[in-house]
Amino acid sequence: MNIVACVKQVPDTETLIKVKPDRSGIDETGIKWVMNPYDEFGVEEALRLKEKLSGEVIIVSVGPARALETIRTALAMGAERGIHIVDPALDSADPFTIASALAAAIKNIPYDIIFCGQRAIDDDCGQVGAILAELLGIPQVTVITKVDVDGNTIKVTRPIEGAQLIIESSLPCVVTAQKGLNEPRYASLPGIMKAKKKPVDVKDAASLGVSIDVKAKITKTLPPPARPPGKIICGEDPAEKARELARLLREEAKVI
Amino acid sequence: MELSKFSVGYEGREVFWNAENFEGLLFAFTAVALAIFGYGIYGRWQMWKALGKPETRNDNLKERIKLLLLNGVLQVKTFKDIYPGIMHGLIFFGFFVLIFGAAFDATEFHIAEPLGVPFLTGKFYLIFSFLMDLFGLFVLIGVLMAADRRYITKPDRLGYKGEMDNTPDDAIVLLLLGGIIVTGFIIEALRIHVTNPPWEVWSFAGYTLSKAFASVDNGTAKTLHKITWWVHTFISLGFIAYIPYSRLLHIITTPANHFMSSLKPAGYLEPIRDFETAESFGTGQLEDFSWKQIFDSDACTRCGRCQDGCPAYLSGKHLSPKKLVQDIKTYWLERAPLIVAAKKAAGKAGEGATVEIPAPEKAMVGEVVNLHELWDCTNCMYCMEHCSSSIEHVPKIVGMRQYKVLMEADFAPELQLTFRNMENNSNPWGVGSHLRADWAKDLGIKTLAEDPNVEYLFYVGCSGSFDDRGKKVSMAFAKILQIAGVSFGILGTEEGCCGDSAMRGGNEYLSQTLMQTNIEIMNGYGVKKIICTCPHGYNTLKKDYPHFGGNYEVYHHTEIIADLIAQGKIILKKPVDGLFTFHDSCFLGRYNNIYTQPRSILKALTGMNLAEMERRYDKSFCCGAGGGRMWMEEHDGERINNMRTDQAIATNAHTIAVACPFCLTMMTDGLKARSMEEKIASLDIAEIVWRAMDIEEVKPPVDVCAPTE
Numbered sequence: 001m002n003i004v005a006c007v008k009q010v011p012d013t014e015t016l017i018k019v020k021p022d023r024s025g026i027d028e029t030g031i032k033w034v035m036n037p038y039d040e041f042g043v044e045e046a047l048r049l050k051e052k053l054s055g056e057v058i059i060v061s062v063g064p065a066r067a068l069e070t071i072r073t074a075l076a077m078g079a080e081r082g083i084h085i086v087d088p089a090l091d092s093a094d095p096f097t098i099a100s101a102l103a104a105a106i107k108n109i110p111y112d113i114i115f116c117g118q119r120a121i122d123d124d125c126g127q128v129g130a131i132l133a134e135l136l137g138i139p140q141v142t143v144i145t146k147v148d149v150d151g152n153t154i155k156v157t158r159p160i161e162g163a164q165l166i167i168e169s170s171l172p173c174v175v176t177a178q179k180g181l182n183e184p185r186y187a188s189l190p191g192i193m194k195a196k197k198k199p200v201d202v203k204d205a206a207s208l209g210v211s212i213d214v215k216a217k218i219t220k221t222l223p224p225p226a227r228p229p230g231k232i233i234c235g236e237d238p239a240e241k242a243r244e245l246a247r248l249l250r251e252e253a254k255v256i
Numbered sequence: 257m258e259l260s261k262f263s264v265g266y267e268g269r270e271v272f273w274n275a276e277n278f279e280g281l282l283f284a285f286t287a288v289a290l291a292i293f294g295y296g297i298y299g300r301w302q303m304w305k306a307l308g309k310p311e312t313r314n315d316n317l318k319e320r321i322k323l324l325l326l327n328g329v330l331q332v333k334t335f336k337d338i339y340p341g342i343m344h345g346l347i348f349f350g351f352f353v354l355i356f357g358a359a360f361d362a363t364e365f366h367i368a369e370p371l372g373v374p375f376l377t378g379k380f381y382l383i384f385s386f387l388m389d390l391f392g393l394f395v396l397i398g399v400l401m402a403a404d405r406r407y408i409t410k411p412d413r414l415g416y417k418g419e420m421d422n423t424p425d426d427a428i429v430l431l432l433l434g435g436i437i438v439t440g441f442i443i444e445a446l447r448i449h450v451t452n453p454p455w456e457v458w459s460f461a462g463y464t465l466s467k468a469f470a471s472v473d474n475g476t477a478k479t480l481h482k483i484t485w486w487v488h489t490f491i492s493l494g495f496i497a498y499i500p501y502s503r504l505l506h507i508i509t510t511p512a513n514h515f516m517s518s519l520k521p522a523g524y525l526e527p528i529r530d531f532e533t534a535e536s537f538g539t540g541q542l543e544d545f546s547w548k549q550i551f552d553s554d555a556c557t558r559c560g561r562c563q564d565g566c567p568a569y570l571s572g573k574h575l576s577p578k579k580l581v582q583d584i585k586t587y588w589l590e591r592a593p594l595i596v597a598a599k600k601a602a603g604k605a606g607e608g609a610t611v612e613i614p615a616p617e618k619a620m621v622g623e624v625v626n627l628h629e630l631w632d633c634t635n636c637m638y639c640m641e642h643c644s645s646s647i648e649h650v651p652k653i654v655g656m657r658q659y660k661v662l663m664e665a666d667f668a669p670e671l672q673l674t675f676r677n678m679e680n681n682s683n684p685w686g687v688g689s690h691l692r693a694d695w696a697k698d699l700g701i702k703t704l705a706e707d708p709n710v711e712y713l714f715y716v717g718c719s720g721s722f723d724d725r726g727k728k729v730s731m732a733f734a735k736i737l738q739i740a741g742v743s744f745g746i747l748g749t750e751e752g753c754c755g756d757s758a759m760r761g762g763n764e765y766l767s768q769t770l771m772q773t774n775i776e777i778m779n780g781y782g783v784k785k786i787i788c789t790c791p792h793g794y795n796t797l798k799k800d801y802p803h804f805g806g807n808y809e810v811y812h813h814t815e816i817i818a819d820l821i822a823q824g825k826i827i828l829k830k831p832v833d834g835l836f837t838f839h840d841s842c843f844l845g846r847y848n849n850i851y852t853q854p855r856s857i858l859k860a861l862t863g864m865n866l867a868e869m870e871r872r873y874d875k876s877f878c879c880g881a882g883g884g885r886m887w888m889e890e891h892d893g894e895r896i897n898n899m900r901t902d903q904a905i906a907t908n909a910h911t912i913a914v915a916c917p918f919c920l921t922m923m924t925d926g927l928k929a930r931s932m933e934e935k936i937a938s939l940d941i942a943e944i945v946w947r948a949m950d951i952e953e954v955k956p957p958v959d960v961c962a963p964t965e
Contacts, residue, residue, distance in 0.1 A: 012680045014688035030690065032680050186672045189537050189662035189765050234961030 001055035001149070003046040004106055005079065005115040006132070007039040009063050009070040010122040019223045025092060026221060035070045038117025041177035044184040045147055046115050047078045053149065056080045058109060062090050062101050068200065075195035076187035082200040083109075089205055094216040099131035104208035107136060111172055113154065118143045118176040126176075133174035141167050145180040260451060267455040268377040269385075271365040273447055274481050282489060289493035296500025297508070303592035304554070306599065308547030313516035320515050327646060328511030334644040337561055343405065344644075346398030347433065353391035360384065382458040389444075389461040392437050399434045406430070413560025416579050421558060425502045432495045439488035441465055446481035450474050506557045510645045513555035516548055517646045521799045523637050523847045525654055528764045538658025538762065541620050542584070542591055549652055553585035555645040562639030562649065565871070567878040567900075568632035572893025575632035577639035577649045580625060584652070587624040591616065621656045630656050631668065634896065635760050635883030636842040641874050650883075657762030667762065674887040675763050678770060682752040683718040684887055693748040695720070695727035699734055703748035704781040712737075712744040712811075713783045715797065717790040718753050719917030725924060726790075726917040732946035733789050733813050739951055740825040742816070744787070750777050754793035759800065761884030768804065771796070775806035789813045789942065791843035791850075791916045792882075798848070812844060814915045814941055818853040821860045821945075830950035831863035834910030838866065839900065839923060840876035841916035854915045854941050861948050867907040877903060881918035901926025905936065912938040 011017060012032040020027050035043070046057045057079040061067050064086060071082040083105050090101055106114065114133075119126030133140035145164075146157035154173060158165045159180070187195075205212060231248070235241045249256045262268040272279065314320070327333045331348060335341035364376040376384060406414060406426060415421050444462030449469040457463050469477055499505055518524060528537055539545055562577035563569050569576045594614050602611040618624050630653060639649045661667050677686030693703070695716075704713065714734065719726035737744050752773050759767035778786075786808045788794035798810040820826045836858060844850045851873050858864050871877040880896030890896065901923055904912045912927075914920050923938040 012688075014681050014686055016688055016690040032689070034680055183669060186661075186665040186667075186675065188665040189531065190535070191665070192765070193531065232961065 001049060001053040001112050002110045003050055003055060003057045003113050003115065004109070004111045005039070005043045005046040005057060005059055005074065006102055006117075006128070007043060007059055007061045007070055007074055008036045008117070008120045008122075008128075009033045009061065009067040010036045010120055013121065017223075019221050023220045023222060025218070033066055033069065035073050036117050036120045036122070038119060038121070038177050038179070039115075040117075040184045041179065041181040042115030042117055042175070043074045043077055043079065044182045045175075045177060046113070047185070048182065049113065049147070049149060050078075055112075058083065058111075060102055060105055061085065062093075062098050064088075064091055071200055072195045072198075073187070075198045075200075076192040077185055078187075078191060079198075081198055084200050084202045085204070085208065086202055087205040089212045092218065093212065094214055095125045095127035096131055096215040097210075097212055099128045099135055100213065101205060101208060101210045102128065102132050103135035104210045105203060106132075113149070113172060114138075114174045116174060116176045118178045129174050129176035136172075136174070139169045139173040140176070141169050141173060142176040143178045144175050145178050147175060147181070260453065262377070262453060264454060266377055267379075267453070267458075268374065268381045269447070269451070269453070269456075271361050271369075271376070273451065274478055275485050278485070285489065285493055289497040292497035293499055296497075299596075300500055300505065300554075302596045303588075304551055305547065306592045306595040307543050307588075308545050308550045309543070311546035311548045313548050316519055319519055320517070323517050323646075324511055324515040327514040327517075327644075331644075333514075333642075333646070336642060336644070337564075339401075340405070340559065340561075343398050343401040346394040347402070348398075350391040350393075350395030350398060353387060354395065357384065357388045357391075382455060385456070385459040389441075389459050392440060393461055395433065396437045399430055399437070403430050403434075411560070413564045413578075414558070415560075416563075416576050421582075428498070429502055429504055432491055432498065435491040436488065436495060439484050439491060442484045443481060443488055445469060446477050446484065450477050450481070503557060506555060506645070509551070509555040510557065513552060513646045516551070518648055522849070523635070523640075523650060523795065523843075524799060525651055525759065527768065527800065527803045528658070531765060531768075536659075537662040537764070538660070539621070539652065539655035540659040540663060541616060542587060542624075544659070545584075545652065545655070549648070549655075550584070550588055552645075552647040552652075553581045553588060556581045556585060556647055557645060558582065559644060561642045561644060562647075565638040565642060565875060565877070567634055567636055567638070567880060567896045568629075570877075571880075571896045571899055573632040574626055574628035574892065576629075577643075580629055580653070581647055581649065583624055583626075587618070587620065621659050625656060627660070628892070630660070631888065632892070633883050634842070634878045634880055634885045636878035637846045638842075638875070638878070641846045654760060654762060654883075657760075658764050659762075661762035662765060668888050671761055671884060671888055674761070674884075675758060675766055678753050678758055678766060682770065682773070683722055684753065684757055685718070685722050687722045689752075690749055692716075692721045692751055693746065695730050696734065696746060696748070699731065699738075701734055701738075702745050703750070704745045704783070705748065705750065707745055708781040710743045710745040711785060712742060712816075713778065713781070713786045713808075714744045714746050715754070715786050715788050715793055716746055716751060717788060717793040717917070719921070720789050721751070723917060723921065725920055729789055729917060729920065729940040729942050732940070733817075733942040735951075736817060736820070736826060736942060736946055736949065737787075739949065740820045742820070742825075747777060747781075752777075754790075754796050755800070756792040756796040757884045757887060759796065760882070761887070767800075771801055771806065772804050775801060775804055778806060778808070783808060785809045785811065787811045787813055787816050789917065789940070791841045791848070792918065795843045795847050812848070812850055812853075812915070814844070814850060814854040814857060817941065817945055818856050821857060826945070826949055828861050828945065828948040830948050832861045832911075832944070832948060833863065835865045835867050835908055836911045836913050836944075837869055837904050837907040837909035838872075838913045839869070839879065839904060839919055840872055841914065841919045842876065842878050842882050844915055845876055846874055850915075854913070857941055857945060858913060861944070867909050869903050869907055871903060879916075879919040879922035881922050886918050886921075895926075895929070897922035897926040898929050901930055901932075905930065905932060910936055911944070912936060913941055913944055914938060915941050 012034045015032045018027040050057050059071050059074040059079045059082040061071050062085040068084055071084055075082055085101050085105055116129035129142060130140055141156045143158055144156045145159055148155040152171050153168055154171055155168050156175060158167055233241045233244050331345055334344050360376060364374060368374050405411060406422060410420055441461050444459055445465035446469060448456045448462050448466040499507060558578060560578050566577055598611050598613045602609040633653045635650050637650055674684045677684055681687060681689045716730050720730035753770045755767035755770035758770060786797055788797060791812060794810055794812045838854055838858060840851060858866055877900050878896060879900050912923050914923055920938055920940055927933040927936055927938060
């Protein structure tokens, strides 16, 4: 079984995010970068399938030079090799362009299943997996919490409001991973050491033959609005204070 | 009465009385006994050196001989526990003297008498006789005390979870010991009965016993004497021959283990130094232990002192340090002979032949040593402090944890999260590292980046930076330093996790990464002196950082505060109310011998009434948070922190004073669990001192409803 897992390097959820003064994006200084947690579920599932069915796990990532660290993290977990697509033109590209680059890299290698995270925690677009499947012309099953492979078919579980769908698909296909799929492993030290020596192919857009066809552009990045201060209702008479509270909740907060 | 060359004024006795012709046989039997003894020791020696990584334990002879004399000869560690200490002391010193006595007898008979210079005569003989009887009696009392413990009183520590771990060997040894003494006294009594010299009242035990034979005629008595003499001889020689094959071997292994004690700082862990080249990390197999770590288990006497104060064991978890060491020993007894045989076979096959060691049948970590036991340990070091054989339990446990974490990445998910948090945000909680210095925002404390020319670095640590309770301690301590005019700075957001929990949780790779990051920054500012409020940071900065080029003078804040009080730089104006108790943190007390400083601070407070807990100083009971346990779920048994809180509550104190942020959290949680948080406060010493300094103006309550201009 040949399994591809796509990973994206994103800022750690606890890291301090500062928007650049010109609002063109975030200031990257001091940011702690980690593997997108949803991608990590994908990597873990890929490794578990490989351990069960034998084969190879290839990690593919689009991102600047620093993203190599994230590829190495996945290699330390147990993947065999990596493809790192580095191109300044792709640095702030839209999901379509990213998916195009991934498709261009993946179509040249054998694959039975492609794992992506259901979305990345930085831009929350949630499109790359779907577009990738379209570009490769293969089925996609998205937001998946359980994967079973049987021969040439895959049976997956997709939670929906109040129920879950059991979906079958033929292989190859794209699976986008949701929280609950598994608990990603902690890399062993020999794993970390070996990962340093595992092969990572570095490609750029030209070598993959990807044309940068930007469909969407981030025009402005804004920080979330500062939280307005709380309000304290003053007064002597509790009944009056309660009336005032009800009035404010109704008229100002419009919640009752 | 028989004729004798001895008389009043020339007291003495014939050494081989009634056994004059037995010398040849005695020598022959002695030779056999010694041969059996030697054979056993030789076999054991082969086993000791059969496996284990190299480790030097014969350096600094002066210090080692001192330890041997203190703990091996004077039994200092054994006496730490009164009843068993006396019990063992009676047997040990009793035999010590008796053996000297036997040597005197032999010297008299074989050397002094033939040379015509007998010395066992007159007053010396009388005193000698008295002492022999006295110490013989001591042994007998000791043996009876031991038998009472093992078979009647049955303290829990001589078993595991209510089941005694008695073996036939335990009984044989006691019978041998008792047998030697009883037959010895009978022989003496029969001799006295027959020879009846008036001075033998000095051999008071034998003399008294001789009265029991009053009606026996001399002929019968002499026959009985001969028989008993041989019984005594065979038991004694049997005892010697039996040593290598029984728990008596501790006569050799335990003093040897004292001699080979670790001379490193308390709780020292040897760092892994070859991450890049090594193929295996931690202790996954018996062979991964050092020979000394394996030898330790052969020095264990199953006395159970370790178990008696083990917070994991006492709270109903799986771990018993004694059981852990015994499990390793049992496995070694299986493995070592196979390896010795394999080496012998390879030796026979000629030079260059490979030693084919049979693969182990059991996984050491998980099968030989129960995984729960491995992770139950809080690294409190009670076991090591109190082991009367100087066994080092904690490094073994950490070594096996390293194997589970680094090699198999198989450990508790919550610890996995902790490690990830440390990796990503350099603190176990995973709070954004940019928030590390927020506690200091309004205090006007400079970072070393702003001013590196300060005397001390206040290394705040993760609890002091991120935990709400810990932050208050940091603030109190920083304000104390400011008032006392101490020149200090902090690293601010450049500070990272100290690495203690990672190291003790088995993640040596992560801990070294964290340590090296801190060292790089500290050395960059030329840091020389560091103060920590957390004993874990204190211990690791002091003992582990030097391995990686971080050489600093490290102080705990209780040392600094005690000093500032002594120098009169801080004045404790405000009297304190109520009763206090102090909880000794393991990493402060047993690890760093800091017991008096926190207490001297408390005693400096006006109105201080200190009620000590029963388990205190080196017998203090862990709060449950050490060894990475702070970050792990406590699934089995009672919660350790609740037990410790109960012990504190039992003193009727109104305030539990602590000197460690982990302990503070554990005590605070314990008080909540016992619904005592309204009645009893848990405070760090720094907070108590800051309040007593009475400097902070009480801020008037803010009237939020006042009309704003």
